[in-house]
Amino acid sequence: MTSPRTRQRMVERLRDKGIRDERVLAAMAAVPRHLFVDEGLASRAYEDTALPIGFSQTISQPYVVARMIEALLRDDALPARVLEVGTGCGYQAAVLAQLAREVYSLERIRGLLERARANLRALRLSNLRLSHGDGNLGLEQAAPFDAIVVAAAARSVPPALLRQLAQGGRMVLPLKSGKDPRGVQRLLLVERGVRGFTEAVLDEVLFVPLETGKL
Secondary structure, X not given: OOOHHHHHHHHHHHHHOOOOOHHHHHHHHHOOHHHHOOHHHHHHOOOOOOEEEEOOXXXXXXXXXXXXHHHHOOOOOOOOEEEEEOOOOOHHHHHHHOOOOEEEXXXXXXXXXXXXXXXXXXXXXXXXXXXXXXXXXXXXXXXOEEEEEEOOEEOOOOHHHHHHEEEEEEEEEEEEOOOOOOOOEEXXXXXXXXXXXXXXXXXXXXXXXXXXXXX
16 A cells, blocks of 8 residues: 555546646655655555644645645746745655755644654655744745745735745745635635736635744
8 A cells, every 4th residue: 555556546646636747746656655644544645635644733635735736836947946834744845855956844843843854864855954933934044935835724925925935936825715604725826926926716725724933
């Protein structure tokens, strides 16, 4: 259940569900998702479902990871510098590291960050840097970023992340809808152009909330 063949079946399911960018599919195929979940859940690692990773957090379902990353990419080039907000177990950061020259990932929960470091050690990703910090504030010292992906649901787009997005850059994040009684979250694509920011709504999603501060 953790073999490369099982991983390839996951990739084929992603293709069937509409993921078209072969760069994203190759990156998903390259990262062993079972390394990022508890041993007792390893047999479910390649199901298209979110799984618990401790600290009241989850690893996102493979389709959502692929969908968010696909939305970040342009047809003509890969992003040079990417910021991920919400390292979690490190899985999405590992996938991003297959696609970008530099990946910076922020996690507010120190214990979870240390778990991600342990999960990632075997992959030896020299272009990935993890930091303990408040994702709402971004990572000013490494900005600007060609792409930003937020793996937690905000009520509005954090202003610091908008400032840290490079000209021509893209950001993908889930937003809570305060007017919807169902508590629906919508995946938002933000692009920074010469005349400011544009937004497009993608899919309905379900993420843990984007909290402030560090633990």
